[in-house]
Amino acid sequence: MGWLDQQVARRLVMLLNLPKSVPLVWNLVWDKRVKWTAKLVFPGAALAYFLLPYDMIPDWIPLLGQLDDLTVMFLLMERFISMIPDYIVNQY
Numbered sequence: 001m002g003w004l005d006q007q008v009a010r011r012l013v014m015l016l017n018l019p020k021s022v023p024l025v026w027n028l029v030w031d032k033r034v035k036w037t038a039k040l041v042f043p044g045a046a047l048a049y050f051l052l053p054y055d056m057i058p059d060w061i062p063l064l065g066q067l068d069d070l071t072v073m074f075l076l077m078e079r080f081i082s083m084i085p086d087y088i089v090n091q092y
Contacts, residue, residue, distance in 0.1 A: 010030075011074075024089070027092045028089070029043070033088055033092075041080055042080035
């Protein structure tokens with residue numbers, strides 16, 4: 001697909017595989033071979049985003065308010081997985 005950028009295609013595949021991505025992230029967080037700095041990025045950034053009172057789109061706006069939270073979580077998961085060597089990710 002010429003119109004589909006490689007990064008967009010990878011994100012689309014990850015979105016479609018979201019039910020598999022959540023257990024993958026869970027297993028990677030508990031894997032001892034994953035560096036602790038990588039482990040702090042995902043939970044730390046997610047916790048900070050959800051605890052801080054600032055939001056890209058306020059949650060009281062129907063659908064869009066929740067969609068931006070899902071997008072941020074999705075991007076954090078993608079960043080976390082990209083920080084881990086492929087051989088560890090492929091194991092799970």
